Amino acid sequence: MNILHMNLGADSYDIVIERGALQKAGEYLDLDRKVLVLTDDGVPKQYAQTVAAQAKDGFVFTVPQGEDSKSIPQFSMILSDMLKRGFSRKDAVVAVGGGVVGDLAGFVASAYMRGIDFYNIPTTVLSQVDSSIGGKTAVNLDGVKNIVGAFYQPKKVLVDLDLLDTLDDRLVSEGLAEALKMGLTSDEKLFELFEKGNIKESMDEIILRSLMVKKAVVEQDEKEQGLRRILNFGHTIGHGIESCGGLYHGECVAVGMIPMVSDELRPRLIGILVNLRLPSSVNVNPDEIYEAMTHDKKGEGDYVTVTTVPRPGEFEMNRVRFEDLYPMIQMITK
Amino acid sequence: MNILHMNLGADSYDIVIERGALQKAGEYLDLDRKVLVLTDDGVPKQYAQTVAAQAKDGFVFTVPQGEDSKSIPQFSMILSDMLKRGFSRKDAVVAVGGGVVGDLAGFVASAYMRGIDFYNIPTTVLSQVDSSIGGKTAVNLDGVKNIVGAFYQPKKVLVDLDLLDTLDDRLVSEGLAEALKMGLTSDEKLFELFEKGNIKESMDEIILRSLMVKKAVVEQDEKEQGLRRILNFGHTIGHGIESCGGLYHGECVAVGMIPMVSDELRPRLIGILVNLRLPSSVNVNPDEIYEAMTHDKKGEGDYVTVTTVPRPGEFEMNRVRFEDLYPMIQMITK
Numbered sequence: 001m002n003i004l005h006m007n008l009g010a011d012s013y014d015i016v017i018e019r020g021a022l023q024k025a026g027e028y029l030d031l032d033r034k035v036l037v038l039t040d041d042g043v044p045k046q047y048a049q050t051v052a053a054q055a056k057d058g059f060v061f062t063v064p065q066g067e068d069s070k071s072i073p074q075f076s077m078i079l080s081d082m083l084k085r086g087f088s089r090k091d092a093v094v095a096v097g098g099g100v101v102g103d104l105a106g107f108v109a110s111a112y113m114r115g116i117d118f119y120n121i122p123t124t125v126l127s128q129v130d131s132s133i134g135g136k137t138a139v140n141l142d143g144v145k146n147i148v149g150a151f152y153q154p155k156k157v158l159v160d161l162d163l164l165d166t167l168d169d170r171l172v173s174e175g176l177a178e179a180l181k182m183g184l185t186s187d188e189k190l191f192e193l194f195e196k197g198n199i200k201e202s203m204d205e206i207i208l209r210s211l212m213v214k215k216a217v218v219e220q221d222e223k224e225q226g227l228r229r230i231l232n233f234g235h236t237i238g239h240g241i242e243s244c245g246g247l248y249h250g251e252c253v254a255v256g257m258i259p260m261v262s263d264e265l266r267p268r269l270i271g272i273l274v275n276l277r278l279p280s281s282v283n284v285n286p287d288e289i290y291e292a293m294t295h296d297k298k299g300e301g302d303y304v305t306v307t308t309v310p311r312p313g314e315f316e317m318n319r320v321r322f323e324d325l326y327p328m329i330q331m332i333t334k
Numbered sequence: 335m336n337i338l339h340m341n342l343g344a345d346s347y348d349i350v351i352e353r354g355a356l357q358k359a360g361e362y363l364d365l366d367r368k369v370l371v372l373t374d375d376g377v378p379k380q381y382a383q384t385v386a387a388q389a390k391d392g393f394v395f396t397v398p399q400g401e402d403s404k405s406i407p408q409f410s411m412i413l414s415d416m417l418k419r420g421f422s423r424k425d426a427v428v429a430v431g432g433g434v435v436g437d438l439a440g441f442v443a444s445a446y447m448r449g450i451d452f453y454n455i456p457t458t459v460l461s462q463v464d465s466s467i468g469g470k471t472a473v474n475l476d477g478v479k480n481i482v483g484a485f486y487q488p489k490k491v492l493v494d495l496d497l498l499d500t501l502d503d504r505l506v507s508e509g510l511a512e513a514l515k516m517g518l519t520s521d522e523k524l525f526e527l528f529e530k531g532n533i534k535e536s537m538d539e540i541i542l543r544s545l546m547v548k549k550a551v552v553e554q555d556e557k558e559q560g561l562r563r564i565l566n567f568g569h570t571i572g573h574g575i576e577s578c579g580g581l582y583h584g585e586c587v588a589v590g591m592i593p594m595v596s597d598e599l600r601p602r603l604i605g606i607l608v609n610l611r612l613p614s615s616v617n618v619n620p621d622e623i624y625e626a627m628t629h630d631k632k633g634e635g636d637y638v639t640v641t642t643v644p645r646p647g648e649f650e651m652n653r654v655r656f657e658d659l660y661p662m663i664q665m666i667t668k
Contacts, residue, residue, distance in 0.1 A: 072406065072409075072410045072413075075406075076406045076475070079406075079475055079481070079482055080475060080476055083475060083476055083478060083481060084476075110484065111482045111483060111484060112481070112482065113481060114470065114471075114472065114480075114483045114484055114485050114558075115484070115485065115557075136448065137448075138448065141410070141413055141414060141417060142414055142417055142418075144417060146448075147413070147417060147446070147447060148413055148445045148446065149445060149448045150444065150445060150448055150449070150484060151448050151449065223449075224448075
């Protein structure tokens, strides 16, 4: 078992990394109260039930799998359910699922009575290495992702790698793309683990090292004023690809990283992507990706801040003209 | 002009108290950006327009007057409007109105892109002395008040007493009930200003002293863990009365304070209420008030924490059995 402590002043919390932690969630989390366990119908039912069964008063609330559940009407329905069940300020919400469930559950917990305890038990690689920690919660609105939400830290995060056993390989790989992202910008050793191959063998170390990178970044920049942008490495073009549909988030990030690394590093990165069965290009018109990015650029005007990686474990942040991204998009479109 | 500085660490801000501040809002607030000015149709139109006209890109959004505007659908509509207008993280929301507008605008600002700058320009006595500062934002859900929201501090509050000139006397008096509440629990001099009569003459001092009480309480207990409950003095029974309809919030608080003061103090309190033309009893069946309180008690179980006032400027906090409130309700029902 490893415990990482997130140092965020009054909002500090522990990340417990342990195979089998789900079975004894009640030892790590205060479940001696009303507990809403939020999950989605793509997560094995027994995961949420295992947590609810350990609570004094546990209720499972299941939303449909997918981004569409990150909506204000869904947010409102969950809050209504808690109200109906008489949840008080002293009760708690637990997320058992991937990024969608975590983002939604966190926003619900932040808003119910202006904030009640929130725990996260991520069940995908992507959420275990990235989205479950850092306190970014949100829902989507009018087709724009994560536009409504809160910075709200969990009270504890349980990372149980056994939960990944039920995932199909494609989902594992898309999550590993985010771990690879952390290695590229901030941890050469993590990058080298990917290069060595044998991913399954290195899984525990990959997830631990990724969490250590994320922890360090969030501690330095909780509210995403600056440094935290390195977590968006690969995401600028990645989000544009994602808007065009058909690919998982991590797959889009994988492709989106390619133009953002140095020419020397690029073949090494592509080698890793091939080994992970992640795409290294997309069959989409570059104009379509560019248009989607324009819609999604969150009002920075004609400029955008991008992170680039010259060598594994090092990054540069640059403000570039938005249109300068166009040739980069061409690099990864067929 | 008076400036009170709220000391809340990274969330600190100034409260500027000045007659005529609205006209020069742009000197105090950074309006050199996109600014959504939220108001309601009960507030004189020129107030919001005056602020919007001082902004680089100012938009007035008007909601219907009344509690019904504090809803998740209304919250969602305002966010959609901001999205459509291309608001970025660097833009701002200004509330120009009473408590409803402030609570709604604050929650919107807290959630848009996980938080953008929020300013409050309260236009009622109640919001000037109480609800505009302290960072409690919320909307209602399923008939329960303030059940969904955030603790989110404004970047600045402008208190312009000239804005009160257009209020009718009943609205002024209900706001003064909250100021009287602050005097009772925390400031004997403020209580004595009420006892002296001549309220109009003392208005500037009443508002300043009330804000000083509120500031001190919020600084000690930003997230309402303990001390801040003294601001709920009179509210336990008051909310029960309010749920029965027909009276303003401050009027209900006025009545709700009566059973919560000592027998010696009670006649003095009632004398002040009569002078302010505030009610000192209600013509409602006590059972109805009791039922409403049961529904509203926010899950504290069979007990509730109430604040009582033995002498002006002093308070006691006690956890009492819920049913012990019943004879207190009988005291103020006809």
